Amino acid sequence: MSGSGVFLCAFECESCTRGGVPLSLSHVLLQKASPLARPTGTHSASRYQASLLEGPVLGSLLKLSIPIVLANILQSGYQLIDAFWVGRLGGHAVAAVSVSFPVTFLLIALGSGFSMAGSTLVAQHMGAGNHHRVNQVAGQTILLVVVTSLSLSLIGILLAPGLLGLLGVEEAVYDAALVFLRISMAAMVFTFGFSMFQALMRGVGEVRLPLYIVTGTVLLNVVLDPLFIFGFNLGVGGAALATLVTQALALGTGLWLLVRGRHGIVLKGHDLRPDPVFIRRALSLGLPASVELSARALGMNVMVFLVTGFGTVTIAAYGVGTNIMAFVIIPALGLSMSTAALVGQNIGAGQIERAGRIARLSALIALVSLSVIGLVVFTFARQLVAFFVPGDEAIIEAGSHFLHITSLTFGFIGAQMALTGVFRAAGHTVVAMLLALVSQWVLQFPLAFILSRDTVMGVDGIWWAFPVTNMVTALIALILFMRGDWQKGRLAEREDPLSAQVSDEIISKGPGPSA
Known part of the structure; x- marks a missing residue:
């Protein structure tokens, strides 16, 4: 099996400002009284949430599972495409890729727990209606995943020769396996990142966007694999590099969508500040x-x-x-x-x-x-x-x-x-x-x-x-x-929308002047 968000205050947005000036408490109170005043990001969040919390259970299951299954099938296409083109390099090239897979898969497994923890917390806060907590959880998740993936990637690159030695890789395969493994380790940052994006999108109930992104990157991989392997004469390293490029584009697209904040999660800077309470909870779930x-x-x-x-x-x-x-x-x-x-x-x-x-x-x-x-x-x-x-x-x-x-x-x-x-x-x-x-x-x-x-x-x-x-x-x-x-x-416990909105505004403005 192979495996692969997001941010900020759903209540802080264009509708919470007037001419760039933050809303006062009276403005927030007026917003609460008006059913038309809804912050950016809440429209889409409410749409996904309503479809998951009510209506036929079978319909909700199929609505979520079919795009996820299709995305998983397409993601398996990365391995199939690599196998097709690498196979044309000969048996040693195939062996080089094969012996690298267990190492890569193990490191991915070690680092995937935080994405699962983030998805769990996002889903529960989404169900509880705590949209600003959804954004906070997403921001903290991306922070943890970045730190984890960078650490594992660096460890993998440095230890690659020793790991291949432990596996008893033959001399005829060793050089190609080392190149493939090191590039795969470098790509792990992007692989982890996009997996995180998918997990957080699942948490809010948005499963179509990841499917569209996966479709695009798999099609791109069809072009890049032969180009890098044979056109640039990079051999098995070209297959790994093609995956790195496509995963980097997938992650970049996902982060751009999160910053736009129109799909259930809104990414902003203050949600990326380390939160010890969340980190402890993420560790208890993720490890x-x-x-x-x-x-x-x-x-x-x-x-x-x-x-x-x-x-x-x-x-x-x-x-x-x-x-x-x-x-x-x-x-x-x-x-x-x-x-x-x-x-x-x-x-x-x-x-x-x-x-x-x-x-x-x-x-x-x-x-x-x-x-x-x-x-x-x-x-x-x-x-x-x-x-x-x-x-x-x-x-x-x-x-x-x-x-x-x-x-x-x-x-x-x-x-x-x-x-x-x-x-x-x-x-x-x-x-x-x-x-x-x-x-x-x-x-x-x-x-x-x-x-x-x-x-x-x-x-x-x-x-x-x-x-x-x-x-x-x-x-x-x-x-x-x-x-x-x-x-x-x-x-996750339900929060009063007004207190959540005011709290989020205070966080975004920072502490006021001391007395």
Whole structure:
């Protein structure tokens, strides 16, 4: 799986000034009395909010999840485009990109927690109607993400040679892998930034703009990849550079939209001032989320060590099978993200019963839809594997056998992901973290190790660890959901609009003269 806002006082804007002079308290009181006086940014915020807090639950879910799913599918196009053009450079180039991916993915997982925390807090404050808090949370989130991404990027660039050495990269691949990895590390700042923009936009319910931006950048990548790789003769470094350029443009576009403030969030300078209270809250939410994602990333990498003991055919079958599975769960990932936004806003609004209906419907949709997809994968397993390795009968046989064992439990993956979105929305990121740790490190890896090494099952023991883990993890998630602790996860309280507006004006003007 691959992964990727925003700002200021929704109440401080053109309608809060007259000829550049800040409003006095009497002006604010008059504004409160007038239904026509609405600050910039609130029009769009109210539009998104109304559609998420009322009306049919199914319609709200589909309205959010479809654009998210499409954006996720398009984002996977980056890897497909890179693979297409890098493949024309030869096997060493493909290997250079492949060995760099686990390192990049792990660092991205480590730093993504703050975007999740920001999305959770934005959604809850949006639901509570605290628009100025939405902007403040967005500003603090961007501050944290910038610091985190710059730090991880610098660490990655400096440690790249050592990391490749730990992975045992062959000498023939090392130089190209080092170039690709270092450029990818430099691009991480922009990748993190755009991911943050997407997360914050989801929090306010705006999912169309990220889709439009992703579409544009993927199309641009189609042009830049061959231009940089072959036209400028940059090789694998050209593929990484094309991603850097497109992600930088995506982030720049997102920040420009935030500064304009017409899509639910308004970015202004004072929201970027470090707020220790918010930073502590973001750490409490974001660090468990980072551990969760890192546990999943490390878990999949550790499984590779088990697979490699069974030969090249098994390695290839595992690679093809997990690639197919990664594509299959894209709808569940989109549904999980939309569920988190919807449940978060409704918890913030105090609509716990509606939040529960959203959660149950989302889990049911994920269970049914991925079960159907799993049945299709089961039926056409040979054809799907053959698409990736045409003519290699041994890999086709092994890969289709892997999919036959795992595919009928895809629905449980979907249900678990949907419920994980609920826990994140409620601020229960520790629960989501524990689910990931149990799934990868208590169930899947130990089961795969024991069944493949200490029983007559052999490699089938690795394959059967997947469906067992899927079912047990989904059952644990369901039990935790039914306990209802997530219903107490309200992180935002409603504020009086007048006090919020006056407070925001005071912040924007700064402290007055001392007596």
